[in-house]
Amino acid sequence: MAVTIYDVAALAGVSPATVSRVLNGSPVSPEKTRKVREAAQALRFTPSRTARTLRKGGSDVIALVIPDVENVFFTALARGVEDRAIAAGYSVVLCNTDERPDKEARYLDIAAAQQVAGVVLAAAGPGPDLDALRARGIAVVAVDRPLPDLGVDVVRLDDADASGRATECLYGRGYTRVACVTGFAGSPTAGLRAQGWRAVFESWCPGLDPDVYLRETDYRSAGGRRAAEELLALPEPPDAIFAANNMTGAGVLSHLAAVGRTPPWTGLAVLGDLPWPEWEARQVAVQPWPGRLLGVTAAEALLGRIRGDDAPPRSVILRSDSPAAPSPVGS
Numbered sequence: 001m002a003v004t005i006y007d008v009a010a011l012a013g014v015s016p017a018t019v020s021r022v023l024n025g026s027p028v029s030p031e032k033t034r035k036v037r038e039a040a041q042a043l044r045f046t047p048s049r050t051a052r053t054l055r056k057g058g059s060d061v062i063a064l065v066i067p068d069v070e071n072v073f074f075t076a077l078a079r080g081v082e083d084r085a086i087a088a089g090y091s092v093v094l095c096n097t098d099e100r101p102d103k104e105a106r107y108l109d110i111a112a113a114q115q116v117a118g119v120v121l122a123a124a125g126p127g128p129d130l131d132a133l134r135a136r137g138i139a140v141v142a143v144d145r146p147l148p149d150l151g152v153d154v155v156r157l158d159d160a161d162a163s164g165r166a167t168e169c170l171y172g173r174g175y176t177r178v179a180c181v182t183g184f185a186g187s188p189t190a191g192l193r194a195q196g197w198r199a200v201f202e203s204w205c206p207g208l209d210p211d212v213y214l215r216e217t218d219y220r221s222a223g224g225r226r227a228a229e230e231l232l233a234l235p236e237p238p239d240a241i242f243a244a245n246n247m248t249g250a251g252v253l254s255h256l257a258a259v260g261r262t263p264p265w266t267g268l269a270v271l272g273d274l275p276w277p278e279w280e281a282r283q284v285a286v287q288p289w290p291g292r293l294l295g296v297t298a299a300e301a302l303l304g305r306i307r308g309d310d311a312p313p314r315s316v317i318l319r320s321d322s323p324a325a326p327s328p329v330g331s
Helices: 005-012 016-024 030-043 049-056 072-087 101-113 131-135 159-172 190-204 221-232 246-258 277-282 291-306
Strands: 061-066 091-096 118-121 139-143 153-157 178-183 214-217 240-243 267-271 285-287 315-318
Touching (some): 005 030, 061 101, 072 091, 091 101, 101 118, 101 131, 118 291, 139 291, 153 291, 159 285, 178 190, 178 221, 178 246, 190 214, 214 221, 291 315
Parallel strands (some): 118 139, 139 153, 178 240, 240 267
């Protein structure tokens, strides 16, 4: 049976109200405080999180909802959020959605029910339901993926700019027909990254139809492999491919290796770090995608909202070549 404040009160010889005041940090005589703490220690009493939340008027937990915990970009993002949250006295609970809106909805419902302090959300789709969180006054900051018209702060990288620069890099290396592998149309970032590629493609290949060289797939390695196979099977295949995230880039590279066309025979540019550093350093054009900086910036925005910032929603767009995130500092 769980130990309660009534058990602590009985052992300490004080009222339950006195135990509650001691645990809440309210003024109590040193003698009674000592007795309560000694009794709590003897009974190994731990206040429930719900009780602490009610006493403090707020939780000390931030929920971080991301689509793919195995992606090194989101690992770095999580580290940035955690570093800043811990420095400010908060803990972080990680929720992995696997890019599934149904899993995301369940995690958001749990976050609302547990009355977390706030949520950093890399959305699985363009329209997550935030009503339950809003109803409880829980702050939300969208990260990495734009969420238009949802009335929350957004912190993301400049997808179109980074994609354009990555594509331009391949043309600068002498390739003449650069294809694009991006996410499905329902992904909040897929269209922006295709847009950046398309602008450069059209400027270098004015006589070609860009849609022929565009493939939409899931942001996973298997999707990158399938897309690369389709592109290389075209009557006039591309001589280079821009992959709109690191996992699809890994898949593209895997297929190129399988058919003996690894870079530089077929060029490859990728947003974010690949799992194989030796390829990054040698032949693949890797466009930096600073996840930790994004996480720190999103956490800063969320902490501001938790502390009472009621300004209109902001959109913070960082360039992918922004300086590295600073070391976490105190709140």
